[in-house]
Amino acid sequence: MHTRKRRERRISIIAGLILVTLTLVASLSIFLVMEHQAERIVNRSLLLSLESRTHLFDAKIQQRLDANQLVATRPFIIAQLKQLDANPDDFKAIKSLQLAADTLLPTGFSLIRFSMPDRHTAAAAGIAAVHPELTVPLRLDTAVHLMWSDSGFVLSQERPMLDARHRLVGYVLTESRLPELTRMLRDTQTLGKTGELVVCGNANSGMQCFPAALSRRVYLDVPLVQNGRRLPMAYAFEGETGLTTTRDYRGREVVAAYAPLGQLGLGMVLKVDTDELYAPIYEQVREVSYMLLFFLAAGLLMLYWLVNPLVRKLAISEREARHASERLRDSETRTRTILDNIDEGLITLAEDGTIESLNPVAERLFGYPPGGLLGGNMLDLINPGNHPEYRERIEHHVARRDLGTPPSSFELTAIRRNGQELPVEARISDMVLAGRHKFILALQDITRRKETEARILHIASHDPLTDLPNRTLLEDRIKHAIHANHRRRERFAVIYIDLNDFKTINDSLGHTLGDTLLRSVAIRLKGCLREEDTVARQGGDEFIVILSRIEHPDDAATAVQKIINTLTEPYTIEGHELHSGASLGIAIYPEDGHNVTALLKNSDTAMYQAKASGRNNYRFYSPEMDAKAADRLMLENNLRRALERNELSLHYQPIVSLASGEIMAVEALLRWTHPVMGVVSPARFIPVAEDSSLILPIGEWVLETACRQIREWDKTKQFSGRVVVNLSPRQFRQGDLVKRFTHIIERTGIDPQRLGMEITESVIMENLDSSIRMLQSLKDMGVEFSLDDFGTGYSSLSYLKRFPVDKLKIDQSFVRDLVNDHDDEALVKAIIAMAHSLKIRVVAEGVETRQQLDFLREQHCDQYQGYYFSRPLPPTNSCSRKTETMRTNQKQTPPSNRQD
Numbered sequence: 001m002h003t004r005k006r007r008e009r010r011i012s013i014i015a016g017l018i019l020v021t022l023t024l025v026a027s028l029s030i031f032l033v034m035e036h037q038a039e040r041i042v043n044r045s046l047l048l049s050l051e052s053r054t055h056l057f058d059a060k061i062q063q064r065l066d067a068n069q070l071v072a073t074r075p076f077i078i079a080q081l082k083q084l085d086a087n088p089d090d091f092k093a094i095k096s097l098q099l100a101a102d103t104l105l106p107t108g109f110s111l112i113r114f115s116m117p118d119r120h121t122a123a124a125a126g127i128a129a130v131h132p133e134l135t136v137p138l139r140l141d142t143a144v145h146l147m148w149s150d151s152g153f154v155l156s157q158e159r160p161m162l163d164a165r166h167r168l169v170g171y172v173l174t175e176s177r178l179p180e181l182t183r184m185l186r187d188t189q190t191l192g193k194t195g196e197l198v199v200c201g202n203a204n205s206g207m208q209c210f211p212a213a214l215s216r217r218v219y220l221d222v223p224l225v226q227n228g229r230r231l232p233m234a235y236a237f238e239g240e241t242g243l244t245t246t247r248d249y250r251g252r253e254v255v256a257a258y259a260p261l262g263q264l265g266l267g268m269v270l271k272v273d274t275d276e277l278y279a280p281i282y283e284q285v286r287e288v289s290y291m292l293l294f295f296l297a298a299g300l301l302m303l304y305w306l307v308n309p310l311v312r313k314l315a316i317s318e319r320e321a322r323h324a325s326e327r328l329r330d331s332e333t334r335t336r337t338i339l340d341n342i343d344e345g346l347i348t349l350a351e352d353g354t355i356e357s358l359n360p361v362a363e364r365l366f367g368y369p370p371g372g373l374l375g376g377n378m379l380d381l382i383n384p385g386n387h388p389e390y391r392e393r394i395e396h397h398v399a400r401r402d403l404g405t406p407p408s409s410f411e412l413t414a415i416r417r418n419g420q421e422l423p424v425e426a427r428i429s430d431m432v433l434a435g436r437h438k439f440i441l442a443l444q445d446i447t448r449r450k451e452t453e454a455r456i457l458h459i460a461s462h463d464p465l466t467d468l469p470n471r472t473l474l475e476d477r478i479k480h481a482i483h484a485n486h487r488r489r490e491r492f493a494v495i496y497i498d499l500n501d502f503k504t505i506n507d508s509l510g511h512t513l514g515d516t517l518l519r520s521v522a523i524r525l526k527g528c529l530r531e532e533d534t535v536a537r538q539g540g541d542e543f544i545v546i547l548s549r550i551e552h553p554d555d556a557a558t559a560v561q562k563i564i565n566t567l568t569e570p571y572t573i574e575g576h577e578l579h580s581g582a583s584l585g586i587a588i589y590p591e592d593g594h595n596v597t598a599l600l601k602n603s604d605t606a607m608y609q610a611k612a613s614g615r616n617n618y619r620f621y622s623p624e625m626d627a628k629a630a631d632r633l634m635l636e637n638n639l640r641r642a643l644e645r646n647e648l649s650l651h652y653q654p655i656v657s658l659a660s661g662e663i664m665a666v667e668a669l670l671r672w673t674h675p676v677m678g679v680v681s682p683a684r685f686i687p688v689a690e691d692s693s694l695i696l697p698i699g700e701w702v703l704e705t706a707c708r709q710i711r712e713w714d715k716t717k718q719f720s721g722r723v724v725v726n727l728s729p730r731q732f733r734q735g736d737l738v739k740r741f742t743h744i745i746e747r748t749g750i751d752p753q754r755l756g757m758e759i760t761e762s763v764i765m766e767n768l769d770s771s772i773r774m775l776q777s778l779k780d781m782g783v784e785f786s787l788d789d790f791g792t793g794y795s796s797l798s799y800l801k802r803f804p805v806d807k808l809k810i811d812q813s814f815v816r817d818l819v820n821d822h823d824d825e826a827l828v829k830a831i832i833a834m835a836h837s838l839k840i841r842v843v844a845e846g847v848e849t850r851q852q853l854d855f856l857r858e859q860h861c862d863q864y865q866g867y868y869f870s871r872p873l874p875p876t877n878s879c880s881r882k883t884e885t886m887r888t889n890q891k892q893t894p895p896s897n898r899q900d
Helices: 001-072 075-086 090-104 179-186 232-237 278-307 310-341 361-366 384-399 449-459 472-490 502-509 513-526 553-568 596-613 625-642 682-692 695-716 738-749 759-764 770-782 812-816 824-835 849-859 883-891
Strands: 111-115 121-126 134-137 143-147 153-162 170-176 196-203 206-209 219-222 242-247 253-260 266-273 347-348 355-359 411-413 421-433 436-445 491-497 535-537 542-550 571-572 576-577 582-589 618-620 648-657 663-674 678-680 722-726 757-759 784-790 807-810 839-846
Touching: 001 153, 001 170, 001 179, 001 242, 001 266, 001 449, 075 090, 075 111, 075 153, 075 596, 090 111, 090 121, 090 535, 090 625, 090 682, 090 695, 121 553, 134 196, 143 253, 143 839, 153 179, 179 722, 196 219, 196 232, 196 436, 206 784, 232 242, 232 253, 232 266, 242 411, 242 502, 253 807, 278 824, 347 361, 347 682, 384 411, 384 421, 421 449, 421 618, 436 625, 472 582, 472 596, 491 596, 502 759, 513 535, 513 542, 513 553, 513 849, 542 553, 553 582, 553 618, 582 596, 596 618, 596 625, 596 663, 596 682, 625 682, 648 695, 663 682, 663 695, 678 682, 682 695, 695 722, 722 784, 738 770, 759 784, 807 812, 807 824, 812 824, 824 839, 824 849, 824 883
Parallel strands: 582 618, 663 722, 722 757, 757 784, 784 807, 807 839
Antiparallel strands: 111 121, 111 170, 134 143, 143 153, 153 170, 196 206, 196 266, 206 219, 242 253, 253 266, 347 355, 347 436, 411 421, 421 436, 491 542, 491 582, 535 542, 571 576, 648 663, 663 678
């Protein structure tokens, strides 16, 4: 009896232990499955988030690298550097380089600097990053550095500039701020409070790391191994991509995803504290722990019943077995729930490809109802073009020996039930069950990833403002056109377009309105072209058109005239009516070039010739244009040094009263005497000064020299009338014109009432309200204003009465044929009568004969000037009227008196 009780007790203990063990095993199995799947999903999300950031980082860096390369390969800039290298005093080349730097600066750069082979700076625009906190060199063919300055990324690139023979002519240094990458580095809120994105560069002394969301400061010379463990960034520097659990610089345990940044020599790590990342899993652990405690308590309670009869023990054992079976079914249900709710489609396949089972995600992926795919073949759900790769992957798994090799991913095009195709990422794993080979196919929809890749490619090849092809895509299309047209022996045209007055509109009305104008121009250009033609934005206000398949150059001329007519129509933007137009240059393949560089260079040269010939014009390229461009460049370079070398001077032409014969004023006219070229005609050098912006410093020199002459005449009491200077269009467009002129007047100490200024009507009309305010400010000081060349511009009475002017100057073209041309006679009479009715005095220009003078006196014209009285003279005798001088002057009657 005692032995039986001991045996029963032993059986009861063993049964209780078995029950407790089964309970623990079942509970732990559920927990391990849930933990593994949850961790895998979380880790994969972290890796995908890192992957999207590395793609964006590489794309933005590459975009700025391409922009730098475009500048470094621009033929016109290379030509100017080459010219400057040959002649360091070539001021036209310096001016052209400065103009190019100013034009290219708004295209995403914060600094552009062109330098000679000896690193001497030739031209620069923008502001350089000063005292960057961190500078990391990138592993590229050229000198590229990623810097941290003013709390943001700055990309610095220096690239050599080579001519057609690959000889060094100079360097270009650019800096670009990267606000998108700066925001990406700091915007880790979606990862949680402890999420942090780290970007570092590798150096011999250790890592160089940029500020992150938590640290907010740069780290220098950080060792790659800490506490005997390699940091995740060390793996990224070796080109590896993956995930690891480690401790960061705060001593906190983190999950870190790491990856290299392309071939830049940088690494990126995305990390989150383990406690925060796995918080949901830890919650599940607590719930399972409570369940385990409950089952253990039940097992111990069962052991308390060991004294009960054996039948009761057997009944309890049976009941516990039933409970264990229910718990097992509950475990299977939970496992199935986890598999059904993961974000991948799982399909179990027989060796012949028959579908044996699949989860709901896979059924939704293909658009089938539950059970609709069972028994079908997997090949029917894959695009036929992907069948060979799919079979190759299956055969690889069948033939491989190492069953522990993790499955590799590849891409397929799946076919939904409605025939729609969608890209998926697939992974194949296999297993042997009951002696049969089976495969598990995991599928994930990558439509969004493909769309993101397509957007990145579009961004890299298109202008962000107008969405037109950029320089990279343009050159690719020109190469394609050369290849296709060479095979078909056909022509095509490259058309270089430069907008008129865009800089004025942009500076006066703001960059936002200027950007809107550029988008409107892009829309109009696309509307002028055929589908097979291409329009691209070169940068700034320059566009390039590829006109495909033309039979004769006249076809290009017809298309170009259509473009000019379209672009000259007014634009209405934000309540402003804007007028622009364009100058166009045309190069024809193959006559004007056999490669991309030649066609772009020659069309650029032709465009500059069209611009010099007048607005809204076009020119075909010809070899003679290169000689004209060189001559203009030479003239600009010499003019640039004219102020320094004291080669400029002022001559003064009297303005005489018709009533009294007294000299009422003198007009200051600019003259240039070059030591080699001799006297250079103003008609030749004034347009060059106007186009190159040299007219601004020259104009200030003219005003200051005239003011000093007034002071000299005041001392000698030789002349007490006004001295009139001409305002150029570029001077008048300066926003601080009044401030500059006021400073000169105060510095020279003259009475402003001794000063007069002339300006043309068309310049005032560019921005009427602003012009009137500017004129009124100077007029309030005592300056007298004359409206020059009246009759050749708008000549509108409704506007004239608003102008704060004292005099009208009748253009010499109307005075020249005054005696013989009835139309000119009637026009001059009308101008004098109209001006007098508005209380405005009239000055006639270009008076060269006695008959002209008599007619003007009959019409009560107030004043006149011209060779009849005196040609422009140096200041020493311009205000004296000696008899011999007058007689000499009256005998000489050249065709024109205006050479200003």
